[in-house]
Amino acid sequence: MSNDPDLLYSDVEEELRASVRSLLADRCGWDRVLARVESDEVTDLALWRSLADLGVAGLAIPEEAGGAGATLRESAVVAEELGRAVAPLPFLGSAVLATGTLLALDGRADSPLGEALASLASGERTATLLIPLATAPDAGFPEGVRVEEGRLSGRVGGVVDASTADLLVVPAAGSEGPALYLVEAGEATVTTVVSLDLTRPLADVELAGASGRLLATGEQAESAVRRGLVTGAALLAAEQLGCAEWALSTTVEYLKTRHQFGRPLGSFQALKHRLADLWVSISQARAVVRNAASAVASDDPEAPLAAALAQAFVSGVAVTAAEEAVQLHGGIGFTWEHPAHLYLKRAKSCSIALGTADRHRLTIARLVDLPAAR
Amino acid sequence: MTTAPTGGVPDAAALRARVADFVAAHDPATTDPIEFLAARFDAGLAWVHFPEGLGGLGAPRALQAVVDEEFARLGAAPSGREALVIGLGMAAPTILAFGTPEQQERFLKPLYTGEEIWCQLFSEPGAGSDLAALGTRAVRDGDTWVVNGQKVWTSLAHRARWAILVTRTDPDVPKHRGMTYFVCDMTAPGVEVRPLRQITGEAEFNEVYLTDVRIPDSHRLGEVGDGWRVAQTTLMNERVSIGGGAEPREGGLIGLVAGIWRDRPELRTPGLHDALLRLWVEAEAARLTKERLRQQLAVGQPGPEGSAAKLSFARLNQEISGLELELLGGEGLTYDDWTFRRPDGVDLAKRVPGFHYLRSKGNSIEGGTSEILRNIIAERVLGLPGEIRVDKDVAWKDLPK
Numbered sequence: 050m051s052n053d054p055d056l057l058y059s060d061v062e063e064e065l066r067a068s069v070r071s072l073l074a075d076r077c078g079w080d081r082v083l084a085r086v087e088s089d090e091v092t093d094l095a096l097w098r099s100l101a102d103l104g105v106a107g108l109a110i111p112e113e114a115g116g117a118g119a120t121l122r123e124s125a126v127v128a129e130e131l132g133r134a135v136a137p138l139p140f141l142g143s144a145v146l147a148t149g150t151l152l153a154l155d156g157r158a159d160s161p162l163g164e165a166l167a168s169l170a171s172g173e174r175t176a177t178l179l180i181p182l183a184t185a186p187d188a189g190f191p192e193g194v195r196v197e198e199g200r201l202s203g204r205v206g207g208v209v210d211a212s213t214a215d216l217l218v219v220p221a222a223g224s225e226g227p228a229l230y231l232v233e234a235g236e237a238t239v240t241t242v243v244s245l246d247l248t249r250p251l252a253d254v255e256l257a258g259a260s261g262r263l264l265a266t267g268e269q270a271e272s273a274v275r276r277g278l279v280t281g282a283a284l285l286a287a288e289q290l291g292c293a294e295w296a297l298s299t300t301v302e303y304l305k306t307r308h309q310f311g312r313p314l315g316s317f318q319a320l321k322h323r324l325a326d327l328w329v330s331i332s333q334a335r336a337v338v339r340n341a342a343s344a345v346a347s348d349d350p351e352a353p354l355a356a357a358l359a360q361a362f363v364s365g366v367a368v369t370a371a372e373e374a375v376q377l378h379g380g381i382g383f384t385w386e387h388p389a390h391l392y393l394k395r396a397k398s399c400s401i402a403l404g405t406a407d408r409h410r411l412t413i414a415r416l417v418d419l420p421a422a423r
Numbered sequence: 424m425t426t427a428p429t430g431g432v433p434d435a436a437a438l439r440a441r442v443a444d445f446v447a448a449h450d451p452a453t454t455d456p457i458e459f460l461a462a463r464f465d466a467g468l469a470w471v472h473f474p475e476g477l478g479g480l481g482a483p484r485a486l487q488a489v490v491d492e493e494f495a496r497l498g499a500a501p502s503g504r505e506a507l508v509i510g511l512g513m514a515a516p517t518i519l520a521f522g523t524p525e526q527q528e529r530f531l532k533p534l535y536t537g538e539e540i541w542c543q544l545f546s547e548p549g550a551g552s553d554l555a556a557l558g559t560r561a562v563r564d565g566d567t568w569v570v571n572g573q574k575v576w577t578s579l580a581h582r583a584r585w586a587i588l589v590t591r592t593d594p595d596v597p598k599h600r601g602m603t604y605f606v607c608d609m610t611a612p613g614v615e616v617r618p619l620r621q622i623t624g625e626a627e628f629n630e631v632y633l634t635d636v637r638i639p640d641s642h643r644l645g646e647v648g649d650g651w652r653v654a655q656t657t658l659m660n661e662r663v664s665i666g667g668g669a670e671p672r673e674g675g676l677i678g679l680v681a682g683i684w685r686d687r688p689e690l691r692t693p694g695l696h697d698a699l700l701r702l703w704v705e706a707e708a709a710r711l712t713k714e715r716l717r718q719q720l721a722v723g724q725p726g727p728e729g730s731a732a733k734l735s736f737a738r739l740n741q742e743i744s745g746l747e748l749e750l751l752g753g754e755g756l757t758y759d760d761w762t763f764r765r766p767d768g769v770d771l772a773k774r775v776p777g778f779h780y781l782r783s784k785g786n787s788i789e790g791g792t793s794e795i796l797r798n799i800i801a802e803r804v805l806g807l808p809g810e811i812r813v814d815k816d817v818a819w820k821d822l823p824k
Binding site: 053055056057301304305312313315316318321322324325326328329332333334335336337339340358361362407410411413414417418419420421422423 | 681684688693695696697699700701703704705707711712715718719722724728731734735794796797798800801802806807808809810
């Protein structure tokens, strides 16, 4: 934000968008998503590996570490497309939260950290950050897992993408202070819960004296987790933007064709004005999301503010868009067979994930010196 | 001027060089401001997208920002041009698009230099959002037209030398087809300007009464009966005025309110804190949206977001100024001055919070109401079907009024 961020999409980013969108159109239509959410395998790992072949899993990972050597700006474009498709993929847990945390650490290619990043970038393995998904970036270091004599114990509820993760990036508190561990998922008991967002599995994860590899301690561990969460907040907003864009364009198309009272519904001013307002909000969301993606991509000191702004603004836009899609589709929008509910559930869950808009407004209040009443 | 137009269209670097050469040859510190602007017009650096000889170079419109930035960087940006907003923003592009060579020659240069101020005679008491319903009559009498009617919401009419004027010339055809567009001499007999007092107590605008005003046919812009199309050109230019540099965070009214919040802890309550943070977020989103639009224009990809910018600006100003009054409590019960007078301009920062609140009520009405803007977005951007029209095929004279 401080030095006029580029708020546009580059040609390269548009090409990436086109190839991701084309693959998703082919393999991830909403009818297939709907069929999947009631199966035993909600997360489409085969599709994830195909996306990884396009470089999507490791966009922000440097080339020497096995990644695509792009930036989080490109990741944000992918997030928009995944949101637009409500794709059941481990992007948020693995490519954003876990990867974002790991990238904040220094490590050699032949270290456990380097090996983990390379396997995530190739799509061979997936990971997640072991925190409740509702954790806000400035919530403080997670206390859910304790470390004693090198063994990790504790229970963390509502962890995103844990059901399919091979690796857990585990913030752990101990007598020595904060620490960050890498744990094989086989060391943990992972219990999938029924999630409000059908397309995004959550799980409760229990560690009982698990062993792991120590990645960082102290301030380094704390700042890595914080950076992972700030990155998550910024990229989640991009996903919310994609969700909102789907809701608006689908509703606009429906209102052009659906006739009642002898005229297209879209000719009624009461409905047109609602969609116009939504379009205005989404235009603004796009600027806010690009700003946040640029800030986290360049590790701008104002990235926490840009990410908080993105969450505070875009959460409401995406929820409103999905709610309007349900309402303006009328009866059909309330049925299981229409995709609107998938987006409603995704949008509402996203508005809670990584902190509600209200929490992010309080973060903004702290960062721009607008203190609360006493 | 040291760099003569060569016939080729200059790029950004060539334009910067031209501006530098021009400023070197015309020291802004010692040149009379009007002479400076006249020379800038002659050099084609007034509005580079206009043709050569009419103040431009036939360059892409986006490059005007480069020229303006370069003049500003060299300390040679023109100042005090608030009164030229109608002339520069609306009359000039319309004269360029529809004027005869004689009209272009006569009007554009003094319009640009600021020697002649322009106003806009469009809205009428009976034709607001539905501008095409206007009833000011122009009747042909040989080589002149005789005009009778009343116009309203005319800023600058009391200072203007010229006006752009839309009239009804054929009441027997449907409303969009019977209009004709003129340039009106504001000093002509029969033009009467009366201040229009507004809810702030003062008069930024005027009513203009036209009684047997004679306009020569040579001051007609466009064909007889084609006035609506000419007016569309004018109105399309009304909302295309985003330029200049990036706006700073907390640059608008939100900055004033945030400042009060920081300086006056005793005023803070939890509900107002929440309201302030919500508006801060929205103001920052609007600022970034404007910045994104600016970046799009700079690379020659203007988006439709311009019509959205005014819509959100209007709502935000109204909500922020309402919050400002509540935050100030007892002080919000006072006002500075209800005296009926003509203000020099609208500088919100210099006025009291009560004025912010009242003046911003105009933001969602002037230059297209928020309701009309929503229609425009819904129909032109989203492609939703138009309103069911009951007035399309009815002669203007038969419309209910």
